[in-house]
Amino acid sequence: MSPEEFRRQGHAAIDWIADYWASLDDLPVRAQVAPGDVRRQLPASAPEAGEPFDAVLADLDRVVVPGLTHWQHPRFFAYFPANSSPAAILGDLLSSGIGAQGMIWATSPAVTEVEQVVLDWFAEALGLPEDFRSDGPGGGVIQDTASTATFTALLAALHRASGGEVRRHGLGDAGWRVYGSTQAHSSLVKAAIMAGLGEDAVRAIGVDPLTQAMDLDALRAAIEADVELGLTPVLVHLAAGSTSTGAMDDVVGAGRIAREHGAWVHVDAAWAGVAAVCPEHRAHLAGVESADSFVTNPHKWLLTTFDCSTFWVRDRAALTGALSILPEYLRNAASESGEVVDYRDWHPQLGRRFRAIKLWAVLRTYGLEGLRAHIRSGVELAAHVADLVAADDRFEMVTEPSLSLVVFRLTAGDEQTLAAMEEVNASGEAYLSHTTVEGRAAIRLAVGSWRTTEADVDRTWRALQEAAAAQD
């Protein structure tokens, strides 16, 4: 592909995206395909001769788009929306176009230094403690996902708790134990499995039935019982915004208990953390100043194309101690000087793309004012949903709204709740997801897109009302 051809096709790809976004309102949110529908439209083998790039664009329209659930649709309210934005798309494009690989500072210094600067900016914007900035013993890094952040936090915790023994000789027989509430993200169990601790090592601590926040007495009892048995508490995982209902664990109280026993405190604010760009939405992060690590995902609610998960540690030595590897071919004067950070040692991967450009582009293009307005809009729309729920006695709230997440159900029962949701999802009008709270089914509606308006919420609500009526 010649430079001229790249320009031409690149402009076409940009236009395709602009057209795709413009078309979203009229597309069904959820893909209307059955398993195998997409693959059976594609040839069985790669072509021998090259095809024009236009053929790829044509197949996007013909084969791919009908098989997509549209995460950027203004009426996508399921899971936590993973919101993209024009500035992020272009930032990501520039990263691809530069094609630098920043495994260590020396392999392309700007990749590392822009990331350090952007993480410092973002820490300040969220009101995170000074200790997390790069000019002290801590620092931030962009992970792909919060799952990876939680996993690396666990590895760092094991490293610190074992004084490096785990890294050298393996887990041994310390009986490491990890604590999170019953509402902790599934990545906590996955991290324990990957780290070799096994599912059994994770203690699921009960929650308050109303708030779904971790029961601190139960946490203390579980830790003390384990210590009594000769087991070793290594990490306490706190949800600042759980996946199911947006529940907020008490980071201050739980952190105190964890520290009494020398356990690492990891605050998982994957979804809700970015709300802290607004000073009035920082209450859930109280206590983070004494946490050992913190993660939040700009790729969820902060307009930054997936993936972009920002992760900070108070003491980067525990993290790099756990993960550093130095083969001969990566030895270099800059690393040996101690003046630079080599991000290779901050995550499982060795190679890494220029991860910071898209977040840099988002912070600059929208500015903190623009990002605050975006967060506030989501919170307001969620409050509007809560009003709609309150005004219709076929529905009831399950928990208090949490920022931009509303959890509710049909009073008629679980079966009706799930059937109504499925009817809306199947219609393509909107896309919602479900959960269970205290054993009962509930519908989750999480506002995230900058393109979602009150009209989108109202239209979704009407569809839900009709589906509820059909259940009577």
Next chain:
Amino acid sequence: MSPEEFRRQGHAAIDWIADYWASLDDLPVRAQVAPGDVRRQLPASAPEAGEPFDAVLADLDRVVVPGLTHWQHPRFFAYFPANSSPAAILGDLLSSGIGAQGMIWATSPAVTEVEQVVLDWFAEALGLPEDFRSDGPGGGVIQDTASTATFTALLAALHRASGGEVRRHGLGDAGWRVYGSTQAHSSLVKAAIMAGLGEDAVRAIGVDPLTQAMDLDALRAAIEADVELGLTPVLVHLAAGSTSTGAMDDVVGAGRIAREHGAWVHVDAAWAGVAAVCPEHRAHLAGVESADSFVTNPHKWLLTTFDCSTFWVRDRAALTGALSILPEYLRNAASESGEVVDYRDWHPQLGRRFRAIKLWAVLRTYGLEGLRAHIRSGVELAAHVADLVAADDRFEMVTEPSLSLVVFRLTAGDEQTLAAMEEVNASGEAYLSHTTVEGRAAIRLAVGSWRTTEADVDRTWRALQEAAAAQD
């Protein structure tokens, strides 16, 4: 940013990339900055008000480009080049623009099905065994990097060897042991550390001093000695193209020994595997038909923008058994039908972008013929370098050329070898990296870019000759 503004800025970003690529020949390959040079040019805080996107582009020119080592430069020969291409950049752009998140089939079916199809295409194109295709018990997935592939292979191996006990109860006291040559990629040790086995669990097997390939007698002896001690061999890592010299382990012979002891065979062909698109460059993959897992990185030598690491397993049940987690909010009818694959269970992350588009775009736009021509060009240019080395008695080859990698040194000695390389790197003329082979320093020159011509190689060689002359 309005749709019109997105088009305008998007075209500007595409043009910026085209201009950047056109400028590369005239830029120093290695960044000419000292630690801190980039960050001190950036403001201390994120802006309150948004800035025009043009400001980001302007800062790329002003701050970022001087701080980059240019991985897409035609005279970038260090490490293994991570080659991008126009089609891959645009494929990646489309993935960002669609912004779908394919953690499970149900969250956007085309994300999963296109990936399955593309991995089947690519398996066929590389001549990989039928067992790795998605229509049997195996299958392929795109990992971010080969480090992640090796780590997940180890987790799958532990799962199989323990009958699921490791997942449930942790590593226990089986004394799991992992084997790789002294030349195995550093990600093997990192994987053992992350999985909780510790560095001690990795047995570094000696290599033939000439070929740098694993000594099979030593492998057998190490495994038998461990079994004698009551330890449990769980995985044998074979390099089909080592990082240092491109050494090829004997997959047939080592695989036989591994299987005698029930160990998982993981073939790490991160760099060299993609050469198998050429039937004449498949010899190093002999034996892969009995391997349990295989990884190669289109993001190295196959024109696919970082990251894109293709990973296959013979039995996907071992992998998903090790990694599956099913929280309530991800339960869905498609998953429960067993008719679909949920890629969440194939890697550490939960969320995932539309990973397959860029490889799909590369395979289609260049076609297998175009990719074969690219690989052959790299091999020919490496042979040309070997000829240049042979023709100048200040230089000598260290090992036989391996595909597009040439490893050589100055006959004058280690110090002179490293000094000559550093002189070339510091000049910005070309960028090379070093290694040690049998205790002696060597220069690695790996050809990778589709933009590298014989003139680039000759220009690099002249710079090396001048640097060598300066050492006399």
